[in-house]
Amino acid sequence: MRPDEAFPFFGIEIRTPRLSLRLGGDEDNLALARVAASGIYPAGRIPFVSTWAEEDPDVLPRNLLQHRWGNLSGQRPGDWNLHFTVFHEGGPVGVQSLWAKDFGVRRTVNSGSWLGRDFQGRGLGTEMRAAVLELGFATLGAELAHSGSFRGNAASEAVSRKLGYEPNGIEVYAVKGERKISQNWLLRREAWERSRREVISVSGVTPACLEFFGLTP
Template sequence: MKLEDVWPLFGLEIATPRLTLRPVRDEDLPELAQAALAGVHAPERTPFSVPWTDAAPEDLPRNLAAFQWSLRSRMSPQHWTVAFAVHFEGRVVGSQDLSAYDFANRRTVNTGSWLAASAQGRGLGTEMRAALLLFAFDILGAEWAESGAASWNGASLRVSEKLGYELNGVTRVSPRHGEPVDEQKVRLNRARFVRPDWRIGTRGVEPALAQLGITSDD
């Protein structure tokens, strides 16, 4: 018996022209932590609603590992989050999450991501999100995708605009105590998705969908 026989999501793989996305395995955690420790954003403000990158360097790897393990322990067909390790040129450079609750009825997914600073500015953020949108719309059968970003985070919002998202309201968050910021919500309908000029390659789809409670007839 292989590990993916025990946890089918570990057999899932999504490939783009430059990237390979696979659900985070324990062997990915050291590289994932190193990518985060090397820097994700300027220190003066955080783009995340939960400021996980503010953790002390000695704590961040353990926190990151605990978070990944918690996603697995809480997974069910009713509410799931799959965190994909993003592999680029033989190394892990970030993470792209895909989540949903009551997917069978809502047909809606949510995405979130981070990318090491050293890998930014090459269009990889757009490519990795487009990959999961193709997977969500064409394979999972999603009808809507939602996301959000701090109102000052122009890079993330430009990715959303490029892929066809529409603005969907503003909420207020306070990732750092006493520093409230506006968070811009965005929403994308499958019909409005601006598709890339490439397709994804996949492996291990059917067992992964079964684990998420999604059938090919959905």
């Protein structure tokens, strides 16, 4: 039995002009840990609620593996959280997530991502988020997409605006004892259709996948 036969999400692949997104295996996860250890953001400018990327490089691979294993084990029909490994020129460069709760009823997705610093500033962040939006809206029939970014994260804000998101309130977090304000973003289906990139393909979404997504095949 192949991995995608036991767990159908392993068969999904999203392709853009420069990127391939899929769940990947443990060797890919270890390569991701090396990318993260080489740096994701400038020192002192944490863009996430979690500070996992600042862990000791000797510990980070183990913790990243445990996190991704735990994430896979928690998938339930309609309640899913896919951390796609983003491949560029044959190697992993970051992660693009897409998740939902009660998707069959709510038709709403959420996204998050990280990209190694060596690969930033090339438009890959926009391309990888556009990839999962194609899965969410075109393949699964989502009506709304949410995202969020700490104020001052100009790169993430630029991606949201470029893809048609609109500001949608704020949330306040405590990160290492510091008050952080997150700008929420909302993308409506009609706005996504206006900014849609036609050169994205999604493959491997089988009837078994649709059941996991909370949809009737």
